[in-house]
Structure formats: C-alpha cells, structure tokens
Amino acid sequence: MLFGILGETRAWGDDGAEVPLGGPARRALLALLLAHPGEAVSADRLADAVDPDGTLSAHALQSQVSRLRKALGPGAAIEQAGAGYRIVVPQEDVDACRFERLAREGRAALRAGDPGRAVTLLREALGLWRGPALAGLAESEGARPAAVRLEERRLGALEDRIEAECLLGGHGGAVPELRELVGRHPLRERLAGLLIRALFAEGGPAAALMAYEETRRHLADELGADPSPELMALHRELLSADPAPAPTAPPAQLTAFVGRAGEVAEVAALLRVARLVTLTGPGGVGKTRLSVEVAGAAGTGAGVGVGVGVGVGVGEVCFAELAPLRDGAGLPQALLSALGLRATGLSMGGSGQAPVDRLIAALADRTVLLVLDNCEHVVDEIAALAARLLAACPRLRVLATSREPLGVIGENLWPVRPLDGDAAVRLFTERAGAVRPGFTAAPEVVRRICAALDDLPLAIELAAARIRTLDVGELAGRLDDRLGVAARGSRGSDERHRTLRSVVAWSWELLSEPEQRAARRFTVFAGGATAESAMRVCDTDGGTLEALVDKSLLEFAGGRYRMLETIGAYAGERLDAAGERAAVRRAHALRFLELARTADPHLRRAEQLEWLPRLTVEHGNLLAALRWSVESPDVRTGLELLAAASHYLWIRGISASVAPQAITLLDAMGPVPDEAVAGAGGGGTGEAPPWAGLGEEYVLCVLLAASDAAGRPVWQRHRAAAGQALAAAWSGARPGRYPVGLFLWMMRNAGEADAQSAFALVSAQRDCPEPWARAAARYVSGFGPLGEGDTALADEAFGAAARGFRELGDRWGTALALDTLAGLAAGHGDHVRAVALTDEALVLTEQLGALEDSADLLVNRADHRVGGNPASARADYAQAAALARRAGSPTGLAAALRGLADMALLDGDPAGAERLYEEALERADPHWVKSVGTRVRTLVGLGRIAEARGERAAARTRFRQAAGAAVGTGADTPEALRLLGLPADVAACVVEAVSGR
Known part of the structure; x- marks a missing residue:
C-alpha cells in the first residue's frame, strides 16, 4: 500500500486503486501518523489533529482509530504505543519519506559536482507534491511542526533544483520562477542569491544589482539586519564582474561551420582519453576553425566558474592565439595573459617566481582545456612548455594547431584534411551567397573551382569573395589560368600550400594600389586593430578597410580588424618587398605610444575601469611597439613607451612581461648617462645622447627591469643613478610627469639598507599640486x-591617503591605503x-x-x-x-x-x-x-x-x-x-x- 500526505491525504492499494478513508477526521488522523511513520504520536496530538476545538474524548479517538484500521485493512498496522499510537509501514511507501530521501540524494549530487543527476533526482522528489503538506491540518498545533518541516524541505529542494539547472545553463528559464519565489519569500537569501546570479547570466549586472538592493532593503526593513556574508560576497562579485580578467574564450565566429561536424565529435572524443591532441595540416586547411568548434563542444569557453563542461568534461576553456609572438621568449607570459592572470599584486615587487612556475601553480588544481593556436613558429618552445605543464598539472588537456607535430611523448596527431567535394561546394555556395544574394551556379562549375583550389577552406573563401565582382564562369577561367600548373600532377601538402599561396597572390593582384598598401601595412599589428589605429598606421580610410573585409583579406568583429595568419604572411612579404617595414613599424610604435600617453592619467582616476580593458586588448600591440624600439634600437621611443605604459603594467600585474625589453634598453644606453640623471639635455661633454631629458623614463625603465628576477643585477647597477634622476624630476616647483614612479620607487626600496632616503623623497611630495x-x-x-x-599620526596620514585616492576614483591606491x-x-x-x-x-x-x-x-x-x-x-x-x-x-x-x-x-x-x-x-x-x-x-x-x-x-x-x-x-x-x-x-x-x- 502507498500513502500520500504531500497534498490531500490519500492511500492506494497494491492494485493502484485508491482506498476509501472516510471523512476528514480519519484522513487527519492518518496524515499525522504518516508524518512520523514508526514513531509514537501522543493521543493529545492526534485528538488535536482530528478536532482542533479540543472536544474529542479519548473514547471517540479510539473509535476513529478503530475505523481507520478497518479502512486500511492488512496494508498497514496501527498500534497502541504508550499513551498514543503509531503506524507501522515501510518508509518508502510514504510519499513524504520518498521525497526526503530523493531530496537528500539530489543535494548530495549537487554538492559532488554532478548537476545532471541532481536535477533528475530533485525533479522526481518535487513531482511527488500534489498540494500543501498535511493539507487541512495547518490549523492544528500538533500537525504544524511536521507541515512546516516538510514545506521547508520542499523549498530547499526547489533551490537545489534551480541551482543545478543553472549550472547546466538554464539561467534564463529560471528567472520567472525565481522572481515568483522571491516575491513569496523576500527574506530567503539563498533564493535571492540564485535570482541575482540568474539575472546576471541573462543580461548583465544592472538587473542583478537591483535585485540585490531590493533584498538588502527588505532585510533592513523587516529584520534590521545586513545581508549575509555570502550575499555580500556575491554583491562584490557583481561589482567586479565586468573588468575582472578571465581566461580568453575562443573567438566568436561570423559564419556557419561547414563540412566537419563529424570531425568535431571525433576530436572531442579523442580529448576525453588523450591529454595532448595536435591538429596538423597546411595553412588554410581549417585547423583554427576546427579547434574553435572543438573548444565549443568541450565547454562554455566563457571563463572561470561559468558553465559546466560537456563533451570533453572540462570546466574551463582557454584559447591562446600564438601567431602574434615573434619568438618563444614571450610564450609563458602570453599564456598567463590568456588565463587572465596578473604577474604581481598591489604590494608589488618581483617575487622571483618564473612565469612557467606561475603557470604550473595556476593550473595544478584546475580542470582546463588549453587551446594553443598557431604553434609552428615556436614549436620547440611550445613542445617543452606543453610537456612540463602536462606533467605537473594532471587535470590539464591541451589542443594545439600546428603545421608540424610538437613531438612530445603522448601527443595524439589529428591530420586536418581538405574538405570533401560536397562540403567544399556547400562552403563556396554559402560564402558566395553572402556577397551576392541569390547566387546560383551549376554544381559542376563550382566543383571545378573547388577542385582547382584543392578544397582548401581559406582558398575557397577567398575565391568566393570574388563573386561580388565576377561571374562564376569568369572566376573559373581565371583560376584555371592562375593554377593550371598546380592543378596537374600530385596533390601533396606542399602542393596544396603552393595552391593557397597562388590564390592569395591572385587575390592580392586584384586589389587596387591603395588596398594593397593598406593590407601590407596592416601586418605590423599584433592581435588586430581598431578602425582608428588601422587608419592611422596604414595611412588609409574606412572605405578601403571595408573593401578589404569584403574581399576576405581582413575580418571585422568586436570592433576590431584582424588578418588571417596565412594572408598576413604573404602581405608581410609584400611589405618587405616595398621597403616599408621600418617606417610602418615606427608609425605603429608612435601610435601606441600616443595611446599609452592618453590612457596614463585616466588610470589614476575613476575612468581606470574603462581604460584598463582598452589597454589590455592592445597589450600585444604595445609589446610589438616596444620590441621594435629595442630592435631598432630607438632607445628614446622605448623609454617613453615603458614610462607611459608603466601604470597600466603595474595595476594589471604584468610588469614582468616587459622586463626583458627594459633590460635590453638599459644595456643599449651603455654607461649611466649624466643627462638622464639630470633630467634635462646637456650636462655632459660632447653631443647629448638621444635619451637626454628622459630622467623619469629612465627611472621607470629601471623599475620595470627589476620586476623580474633576471633584472636584479640591473637594479643594483642602476639604483643610485635612478634615485638621482627621480629626485631631479620631482625637486622643482613643477611636478614630474609620472607620479607612479615615486610610489614604485618607495615600494622597491623598502627592503634596501638606505630605504629612508627613498621614503623621504616620496614623502616630500605631500603638498605637490599633482x-x-x-x-x-x-x-x-x-x-x-x-x-x-606614533600610530595616531600614522593613521592620520594613511587616512588622508585613502581619501585622496578615493576622491580621484583610483581603486588601486585606495585598496592599498x-x-x-x-x-x-x-x-x-x-x-x-x-x-x-x-x-x-x-x-x-x-x-x-x-x-x-x-x-x-x-x-x-x-x-x-x-x-x-x-x-x-x-x-x-x-x-x-x-x-x-x-x-x-x-x-x-x-x-x-x-x-x-x-x-x-x-x-x-x-x-x-x-x-x-x-x-x-x-x-x-x-x-x-x-x-x-x-x-x-x-x-x-x-x-x-x-x-x-x-x-x-x-x-x-x-x-x-x-x-x-x-x-x-x-x-x-x-x-x-x-x-x-x-x-x-x-x-x-x-x-x-x-x-x-
């Protein structure tokens, strides 16, 4: 026999037929007994449940028990127990007991990190409810505690189920239900927290912050209490959600994925059993796009703590684009940046820990799929680093794309082949239809075009872009002329690569001179460019950039222009052939020097949350500009770049990323220059060096060089001269240009024997106009x-500092104070x-x-x-x-x-x-x-x-x-x-x- 008290009290026989229980008195009696199966319930509580008015006699209660026994028959035993009664039935036969068991198991699954199983269990548990617990007995004092307990557990199970569904990506669907529940239970903080998280996942922080404020106000008005520490922590998380760095997600794709759905599933399956998979193949065959799709199948790719991995079973996906790297020296720092990690904290100083060790420490306990895209130009360094990370981080998986294998033990290779014939035709037709709506062509003509292009996706996309100005027959004829030699004979990977190069060259020749000039100059950018930067450095206009996008030579997404690596390699050759590289790289460096100078004062004010992301997205370009100044060498531009970017580098905690360039610049300067120490030109014998007058820039270069363990000898060699230069820059009536240098100087010298002189120099600026x-x-x-x-005077000074930083809106300095x-x-x-x-x-x-x-x-x-x-x-x-x-x-x-x-x-x-x-x-x-x-x-x-x-x-x-x-x-x-x-x-x-x- 089965019993139900989660709603109206009911009983069913073994054949499924409902058992007639009689009037409300017997139902109330059975409900209270079933709320505590196997336990004795006093006669007084039973009498109160049957007759809340208190007029039921002991004899009348005994009569009701007798009638209930007769109604239930042999399916249940009601026994007298002391001064009361108990019902003896298996707990699994009572819906409330089954509910509580399923709810416990569901919560355990949720806490164990298995939200899928939790949702199944909790939905089954909640499905047992048919109405209010112990319906009709709420007015009974004897029944109220049991009803309240069951309703509380029902609400807890609802919260668990919603949390599990949100972990599975169901935030949007949860919002209406959560709003209704919070309306009924405005003081229940867990419900409020779930609503806040769901609102944030659905539409960002604004609505979520409003929900937090409503909860805070309810708590204050009704209870005179503040939100719990957990809810306050969630509030802080919301406030920091937008600017907080997170692992770089795979790039968003603007076009449909054609022809490789099966490969995505197979590579994802391979990653379940293999910790290193390398996608190999010639340029333009589609390795990067395949890696992006596999990463999408592996997890959300949205960063720390967001979503639940599927497919490969990872919680985080981090996409590292390595094409902008010039060599392997910057590889560890590039991966730290891709993971959203800072190199130093607010207290600054160089910890002496190598970037590789920081990577290991960051990844040691995390389940991450790390996608390393375009490894071929740094393959040796990638191989060594990947082997070390995989050995030290047992839950790490790596998906690499490269034109050649990494050669690491345990590497699984997946050769990426050209598209099959049908998929190639679909790709061409779809891309051609995007530039010429209503495009149609005979399948055999399109197939001939794709075959001539070796079915390489990039070559097909470049050719399809020409349909905007050529008809399909003319396009096929031109390709036959261009690729006649390549179309005959074998089709090995080298030939395919030559075919792609021929298509890129053909597309290039069809560009106008202004378009070619803009395209080749664009190759100096690392990680793309905004329209403003592209127009400035490429000396072009917006129409020309749009024309390059139309012809598939550039991509535009997220407000930035980008160039595919294969096209960039060819365009870079054209830049060298034109003899323009030095001039364009100088223009690029000056553009990003200007950007860093513009941003610097904003980083000391409330706008820092707006400007930090702008500089972060240009970090690759800033490093490229700095590399040019070191390689030239243009010491003056290099010093100015480092100084202008120094505040950004320290706040973001990535100062170590420029330490090698800072050290090289100091070496290029030779002996410590008197002119730099004086902070002005002249002062030495003979012609003044090009860095004359850059005393502050010299100081910041020394500080940045010392931010890495390798810079300690440089620090000792330059510390005295840098101190003189800083004193000269900040001793006159006018303040210096880079106040962060004062602060960093004090922090760097805190552990030195003569630290007092550094403290005195900085303290002297208490009345500075800056x-x-x-x-x-x-x-x-x-x-x-x-x-x-004198702690009172110290407290006054630190308080004044906090007020000063806060008035400016500088979170960095305020937090320290x-x-x-x-x-x-x-x-x-x-x-x-x-x-x-x-x-x-x-x-x-x-x-x-x-x-x-x-x-x-x-x-x-x-x-x-x-x-x-x-x-x-x-x-x-x-x-x-x-x-x-x-x-x-x-x-x-x-x-x-x-x-x-x-x-x-x-x-x-x-x-x-x-x-x-x-x-x-x-x-x-x-x-x-x-x-x-x-x-x-x-x-x-x-x-x-x-x-x-x-x-x-x-x-x-x-x-x-x-x-x-x-x-x-x-x-x-x-x-x-x-x-x-x-x-x-x-x-x-x-x-x-x-x-x-």
Whole structure:
C-alpha cells in the first residue's frame, strides 16, 4: 500500500486503486501518523489533529482509530504505543519519506559536482507534491511542526533544483520562477542569491544589482539586519564582474561551420582519453576553425566558474592565439595573459617566481582545456612548455594547431584534411551567397573551382569573395589560368600550400594600389586593430578597410580588424618587398605610444575601469611597439613607451612581461648617462645622447627591469643613478610627469639598507599640486611615525591617503591605503573596523580583477577575525588559498597556509600546524618584502611548536630567524612589526629576540 500526505491525504492499494478513508477526521488522523511513520504520536496530538476545538474524548479517538484500521485493512498496522499510537509501514511507501530521501540524494549530487543527476533526482522528489503538506491540518498545533518541516524541505529542494539547472545553463528559464519565489519569500537569501546570479547570466549586472538592493532593503526593513556574508560576497562579485580578467574564450565566429561536424565529435572524443591532441595540416586547411568548434563542444569557453563542461568534461576553456609572438621568449607570459592572470599584486615587487612556475601553480588544481593556436613558429618552445605543464598539472588537456607535430611523448596527431567535394561546394555556395544574394551556379562549375583550389577552406573563401565582382564562369577561367600548373600532377601538402599561396597572390593582384598598401601595412599589428589605429598606421580610410573585409583579406568583429595568419604572411612579404617595414613599424610604435600617453592619467582616476580593458586588448600591440624600439634600437621611443605604459603594467600585474625589453634598453644606453640623471639635455661633454631629458623614463625603465628576477643585477647597477634622476624630476616647483614612479620607487626600496632616503623623497611630495602624487606621498609619509610608535599620526596620514585616492576614483591606491588602515585598527584591538576596512578594499581589488590581491586581503581579514570568529577566519584562509592557487601566487598561498597553520595550532593540532608552517615557509620568497610578515609569523609559529615540545634550542633558533627576517626590512619596533601583519604577541616575541633576551 502507498500513502500520500504531500497534498490531500490519500492511500492506494497494491492494485493502484485508491482506498476509501472516510471523512476528514480519519484522513487527519492518518496524515499525522504518516508524518512520523514508526514513531509514537501522543493521543493529545492526534485528538488535536482530528478536532482542533479540543472536544474529542479519548473514547471517540479510539473509535476513529478503530475505523481507520478497518479502512486500511492488512496494508498497514496501527498500534497502541504508550499513551498514543503509531503506524507501522515501510518508509518508502510514504510519499513524504520518498521525497526526503530523493531530496537528500539530489543535494548530495549537487554538492559532488554532478548537476545532471541532481536535477533528475530533485525533479522526481518535487513531482511527488500534489498540494500543501498535511493539507487541512495547518490549523492544528500538533500537525504544524511536521507541515512546516516538510514545506521547508520542499523549498530547499526547489533551490537545489534551480541551482543545478543553472549550472547546466538554464539561467534564463529560471528567472520567472525565481522572481515568483522571491516575491513569496523576500527574506530567503539563498533564493535571492540564485535570482541575482540568474539575472546576471541573462543580461548583465544592472538587473542583478537591483535585485540585490531590493533584498538588502527588505532585510533592513523587516529584520534590521545586513545581508549575509555570502550575499555580500556575491554583491562584490557583481561589482567586479565586468573588468575582472578571465581566461580568453575562443573567438566568436561570423559564419556557419561547414563540412566537419563529424570531425568535431571525433576530436572531442579523442580529448576525453588523450591529454595532448595536435591538429596538423597546411595553412588554410581549417585547423583554427576546427579547434574553435572543438573548444565549443568541450565547454562554455566563457571563463572561470561559468558553465559546466560537456563533451570533453572540462570546466574551463582557454584559447591562446600564438601567431602574434615573434619568438618563444614571450610564450609563458602570453599564456598567463590568456588565463587572465596578473604577474604581481598591489604590494608589488618581483617575487622571483618564473612565469612557467606561475603557470604550473595556476593550473595544478584546475580542470582546463588549453587551446594553443598557431604553434609552428615556436614549436620547440611550445613542445617543452606543453610537456612540463602536462606533467605537473594532471587535470590539464591541451589542443594545439600546428603545421608540424610538437613531438612530445603522448601527443595524439589529428591530420586536418581538405574538405570533401560536397562540403567544399556547400562552403563556396554559402560564402558566395553572402556577397551576392541569390547566387546560383551549376554544381559542376563550382566543383571545378573547388577542385582547382584543392578544397582548401581559406582558398575557397577567398575565391568566393570574388563573386561580388565576377561571374562564376569568369572566376573559373581565371583560376584555371592562375593554377593550371598546380592543378596537374600530385596533390601533396606542399602542393596544396603552393595552391593557397597562388590564390592569395591572385587575390592580392586584384586589389587596387591603395588596398594593397593598406593590407601590407596592416601586418605590423599584433592581435588586430581598431578602425582608428588601422587608419592611422596604414595611412588609409574606412572605405578601403571595408573593401578589404569584403574581399576576405581582413575580418571585422568586436570592433576590431584582424588578418588571417596565412594572408598576413604573404602581405608581410609584400611589405618587405616595398621597403616599408621600418617606417610602418615606427608609425605603429608612435601610435601606441600616443595611446599609452592618453590612457596614463585616466588610470589614476575613476575612468581606470574603462581604460584598463582598452589597454589590455592592445597589450600585444604595445609589446610589438616596444620590441621594435629595442630592435631598432630607438632607445628614446622605448623609454617613453615603458614610462607611459608603466601604470597600466603595474595595476594589471604584468610588469614582468616587459622586463626583458627594459633590460635590453638599459644595456643599449651603455654607461649611466649624466643627462638622464639630470633630467634635462646637456650636462655632459660632447653631443647629448638621444635619451637626454628622459630622467623619469629612465627611472621607470629601471623599475620595470627589476620586476623580474633576471633584472636584479640591473637594479643594483642602476639604483643610485635612478634615485638621482627621480629626485631631479620631482625637486622643482613643477611636478614630474609620472607620479607612479615615486610610489614604485618607495615600494622597491623598502627592503634596501638606505630605504629612508627613498621614503623621504616620496614623502616630500605631500603638498605637490599633482593629486595622485600627493595621495601617494601621504601614504608613504605614514610609515615614518609608525616606525617611531606614533600610530595616531600614522593613521592620520594613511587616512588622508585613502581619501585622496578615493576622491580621484583610483581603486588601486585606495585598496592599498585601506589595507594599511585595517592593519593599524587591528593593532589597536578594533577588529570590527579592521574587517570593515578590509571588506572595502576587497570590493576594489575584485573590481580590478586582482586575484592575488584579493587573496592577500582575505588572509588579512582572517587575521582580524581569528579572535572573535575563528570559523569565519578559517573560511577566509581556505578561500584565500584557493584564490592564490588559481592566480598561481606562491606568496599568497604561503600566507594562506600560514593562517591555516595558526588555526590548526589553535585547535590543538601541532603536527598539522607544523606541516602547514613548513609548506608556507617553503613557498614564501625570502627576498621579497611582501613575504616578510608571512615568513616572520611562520618562523614564530614553528618556534612555539618547538618550545611546547621542550626543544628550547630549536625554538630559540626559529625566534632569531624571525627577528632577522623582520629587522632586514628596518622594522624593529612593535608598531612597525604589526604593519607587517604581526599580532602584538608575535611582535613582542620578535622584539625580545632582537634585543638578545
């Protein structure tokens, strides 16, 4: 027999026929017994369910039980149990029990990362409901708790089902249902969070932010409470959603995919069992397009945390376009950029970690399909890097496209062949119809054209574009003339490549002179160009660019023009033949120098979120311009480019990407020039060098060179002269041109023996007319009184800095100042204010897409929470560790591990704490000032563990090591040590070790 209480109470016999239960009294009695199958229910509760007015006697209740027994027959046993009754039936026979089991299993599947199974289970569970639980008994005091419990679990199952459906891509369909549910339950924060995420996925942040604000207002009006930490974190995520960097998705395609659907499925299937697949074939055969389609089958390609992978079973897809690379030296940095990772955090400095190590750290625990497109010109470097990444990152898969195999053990090759005859005809017909609506032609003529083109997709598309001005018969005749020799004999890959080259050459010859000139000049761009940049550098107009798009020599998408690599190679040869390369590359460099100069002041103001993405998309062009200035060598343009782009490079955390060029420029300058040090021309003997008067640019070049471990010798060689140059630039009545140089100079010198001179130079700008420099100087000026123990004056200086940065709208500087203020507040014991300030800073770093900085701030917030809310602190440390791993930041991970070790020690687990401390010590860079606080606290923690074991000598050694690490930065007072993130007891321990007691 089956029973139902999720709606009107009903019973069905083994034959499926409904069992007549009689009147409402017996149904109420059965419902309450079934709400607790196998458990005793008191006579009073049963009587209340049958007769809420309280007039039912014990004899009358017994009579109703007897009648219910008779109605149910042998399908259920109702037994007397003490002062009440119980029903003995299998739990699976009761719909409420089946619902609760299915709901539990569905939630477990959701938490285990299997949303497909979760949706199936949860839909089955919710399908058991026919109406309100224990319908008709809501007014009964005895029945109300059971009804409330079941309705609450129903709502939880609804939330789980919607979340699982959203993970499967069903955000849009969930919005109406979520709106209705939130309207009925406005204070239920999980529902609000699901609605916010669904609205964001459907249409962006505006509607999602409005939904958050409505929920916040309801909570404040009804409960006088703020949103939960989870909902507030979601709000910060929304605020940072647009500018946050994410793995580069495969490029959007403007045309239908013809003829290779079967190959997509087969390559996707191969990737399920193989971790490295290389698509090989000649240029123009369609390797890139096939890789894009396979990536689309493998996952969403939309970045971190978005969607659920299908096909190959990946959660993330990252597409790295390698054609703009000139050589393999920039390969690791190109992949870091494709993954959306910054090289340094807000605290700056060079961590000394190689880009390859950061890649490994970032990919070690992630399930990613990495698409490496156009590998042939850097095949040796790709092979070595791919082998290393695959060995170190067990959940990584690589899909490469190349004209030759990578030659890595475990590589699976997939030769990409020309299209088959029918597919080639379809492709030509479709593309021709796009340029000439209503196009028709005899299939045999189209087939002859495609055969002459070896059925190469790119050649077919180029030829089809000519249908705009030629009829199909004329096109076939011209191709026969052009390819008559190639059309005879064998059709090996070399011949096919020559055929494509012939088609490109033929298309080229049909261009007008202005079109040829614009096309060959366009080849200097790396990663495409906006219309404005293309017209400037190519010395052309918009009509000519549009004509090149019409003729398939250029593509236009997302507001940018691009040129296919095969066409670009031919056009580049034409540029060399015309003898124009040097002049065009110079024009290109000057264009992007102008762009960087225009952007620089905006990066210190509220517009930084608008300008950072604009510079990010032009990063390849900025590097290409810098490479030209180094290769020329044009030292002056190179120095100006580095200086103009320096603020962008530091905020984005990619300063290490230009360190090799900065080092080369400094080497090209020869001996340190007096003219540069003076900041003006003249001052030396003989003719002034071309870099005369670029003192600030020289300083920024030195700082950028030092952002990579290889630049440390350069830093030591140029530091004194750079200091003089910076002082000269900022000592007069007029401020310098690049205020970020002052700030970076202080941060870089923080660990040097004569750091005080750098602090004094920057602090002297407190009344500077340049507002950003003034805010930076006020920030720096706080360190002096802090070291002397005057925390009130330090707090005033850091607060003035925060206000100055905030007034300008600079999130970067504001976050740094707020973090410092939080440290001071914690030092005074005001942990509530410290957490609030850190929360503000976190919102800003998330807007900047700074994963590493957010990880640092989470560690700091956890430090502020340890005393009052250890559970929240532990959660922050764990989240920081996850973010640091995603960012490939060993420094951030070391800090998070140190925090987790502190928690283990607090929980009475010294062995676990020691293991975590040792791992943190291994990851913390002893040469980077940013790691000092972590290193000191880790050493003190190890010392305390040794002390607790009675190992006094080992403990003293650890405490002295901690003191040495702290004093090496000039921090030898409790206040200065607290700024490094050390709590009062740790600072006291270090000071005691310094004093030798």
